[in-house]
Amino acid sequence: MKTLFPLICLFFPLTLLAQSPGDNQRRVENGLMPWVQFKDQPAMRFSIEERLKALEIPGVTIAVIRDYKVEWAKGYGWADKEEKRPVTTETLFQAASISKSLNGVAILKLVQDGRLKLDEDINTYLKTWHPDSSKGTITLAHLLSHTAGLTIHGFPGYETTDKLPTTEQILMGQKPANTSEVKPFAAPGEMMQYSGGGTTVSQLILTTITGEPYEQYLQREVLNPMGMTQSFYNQPPPAGKASLLATAYENDGSRVKGNYHVYPEQGAAGLWTNPSDLAKYIIETQLSKAGKSAKVLSPEMTAKRLTPYLDKQSALGVFINADGRWFSHNGGNWGFACTYSGSMEGGNGFVVMTNVSNHLIIDEIVRAISTVYGWKDFQDTEKFPLLSSIPDSLIRRYTGTYVRQSPKTTIEIRASGKGLNAIVEKGQPYQMYFTQADKFVLTEQPAMWTLAGDTLKMFNGRREAIFLREKP
Template sequence: MKNLEILHLGNLRMNIQNSYKLTARLVLFFLVFLFNHALGQSTLEERIRQVENSLTQNIQTSDSAPFNLLERMKHFKVQGLSIAVIKDYKVDFAKGYGFADTEKKIRVSDKTLFQAASISKSLNSLAILKLFKDRNLDLYADINTYLKSWKFPYDSISKGMKINMANLLSHTAGLNVHGFGGYEAGKPLPSVIQILNGESPANSDAVRSLFVPGTRQEYSGGGTTIAQLVLTDITGQKYESYLSEQVLRPLGMLSSTFAQPPTAIRQELLSAGYDGDGKEVKGKYHIYPEQAAAGLWTNPRDLAKYIIETQLAYQGKSAKVIDEQTTKLRLSPYMNKNGAALGVFIEDYNGVKYFGHGAGNAGFTGGYYGSFEGGNGLIIMVNSDNGEIIQELINSISTVYGFKGLSKSRKVTLAEVSDQDLNSYLGNYQLTPELVLTVSREGKKVFVQATGQSRIEAFAESSNKFFFKTIQASMEFVKDQNVIIKEMIFVQGQTIRAKKL
């Protein structure tokens, strides 16, 4: 018995010792977990702090220094904005700043909904591609094959060439109507057919041909509105219903809606829009029956779900809306290496590729980028007509997070330009059939303003070449043999030789 007792007590002592060791390991593991968790939290807080304090203009001169986000919001008279950053296929942080509604003193949160404006076109392309894939329809057939309630009126300008759905999604259909102004709340809203025909109460031109389809790219919200009608004609559903069921819900974008007006959303969640001087848009925001082109209400946290799903689908790791093959088609530029794909724009920075889209409705601007590889991205939404702060924020985020290619900041030395040369540059230049660029000056300062857009300052890099601090573009003035300005070479993604009017 004694030997048995000794053996029993020995096992018990060993069990107690093992228990102490296990407890010590658990305590050590718990302490390490707490330390790492705290370290991760401080690292995230540090990243946010750096983003908030590292805004830079595209062009930095010798005396340039980084800006603080709230200071720049005040400088640009921006009432509110919201951002989200995606890192390794997850939202690293999403945060709102300023006011969604200054009158009601409602602050922006990560739940506040903004008008996504032309970002709507990206979600629209998902819906169209899913519809055509599910019903085995031809993306390259004449759009009149699928239009029932209205037919596109081809004329001699199209030279017998037909417009297909891929043309509409990639802005290669040769159509007019760049964008839409929306309608004041409470005012009569036109039907989609009235919009396409330019009939009252529509406030935009009829959507018609500008040049032969498929020959070049010309941004057209009018073309996207035709795509909207194709979808509703085929499905027989309301546009917002189909998008909710087939795109937004599968993506988990449960806070977002294409409803115009967004009557089912709690009004305190909807940001008001503001003009470039910080004054509220009449009625707080405009209504857009051109839903596919400009009708989405969302926030950066919800949009991040769309970006991450696109990244995963591109790698064949998810197919919540469309599969890998269709995603790769969607992200393939229709005509050029860099340019419009199907509902998105592609930018390639020495092999680092991004898909994205900008945004601009009455009182709202914004944009997003998503990387093809690595699961990185950013979304910025602003409740102001003044979108100058957007690229400064992109510069900051991409620098802090190491997103290659997205920061446009560079150092330059300013040049002196004579009054005689400055005066010779003043006037109007025809950028496109619809866009005129006006060059003006105040003292030594030079300004440009495109049709329907805000005036921005240009800076001299040489006696005849100017750059912009707020957009990635340049302009160069060209003289003829009589030393008279004959044209401007304007470069922004593409090169345009704009004749002086």
């Protein structure tokens, strides 16, 4: 025993240290993983600071949940670049479509209170606007699960100086609304088709039934009971919150006019929050599902909210991953992007938010989190072979400027040492990793590029873009 005890003392603290929140945080911060790795090569890892610079992203903020508690939360970069105002854990970002998750909680609270029924014809509750029901009866369950067969995927928002439409004007597509009418394109319950328009119908139902402003009901009945006291649905945001708001940025680095867009489509896109507050919603959902809390919804109603309605993924204001182990939602407003996931069991999860419409750093942070914490569901990198060197003849052949006409985009390919860099729209140079003599990838963009003669082609599985070399 005297021989073993010192050894136990030596190794046991090291084990604890390796699992400490601070150590996990540092490993995430320095373990960002791009979408691609290369066979027979050491895994590429980057720091958050490196990727903020390389991807030209102003700021990002993170919270990680472990065992039903926020293990750590931190902000990085700038909430406002020009003001040199840093992102902190209190900085508020637009949650975009994550708003739909809390909207789902609010609607189900009304169902729980007996003021609404999930399977009732929604025309029972509407007074000022009614959907075309020629394709069938629409219910609240249809609206929350995106199975109502209604149009309008998402909303662009309004500049801060614009006149805002009423909810009815949005649904009718009448000015000053900047989107078209929300109307049926398929029979309710026939298919899942994402519809921010359908969520906006549920917003109108809530205000009609409660007789009070949407933001007021959500604050009192949903956000505050969960402890999300920094968050709000007010559109535009209260003047007193201005110093906490992250400024939205375009992908070219310029600030969005007016600093952000305004979203009268509150249920679909109107929540202002931060990861620390969103983590409280995730934890409450997990505790309620486990039968250990009912701050807003009962365990039975939470279980219903997390049950896919038609397919295997779309539940009531939330998505379930293919194997049923996580509930989640992504978001993207003008100049903002975000995601969250919470485990169905065990009380784990994360929230990541940025102030630019670019999910790349979010994806890389999620891969780092999943690697550090052993959550294998999010380790989705692709592996390619990598050429050890590029012949000088290829460097000379590929160097030049390539242009796509619509929308007009310029890519300059420039020699760099013994390799090549791609410079998009006069931005930062990205190293080109060649998988074959005529194919390459960039860690900054999940796509395969091919070079043939004077043609540069990009293909990412969903779309193709062709660039032609400019003649000298």
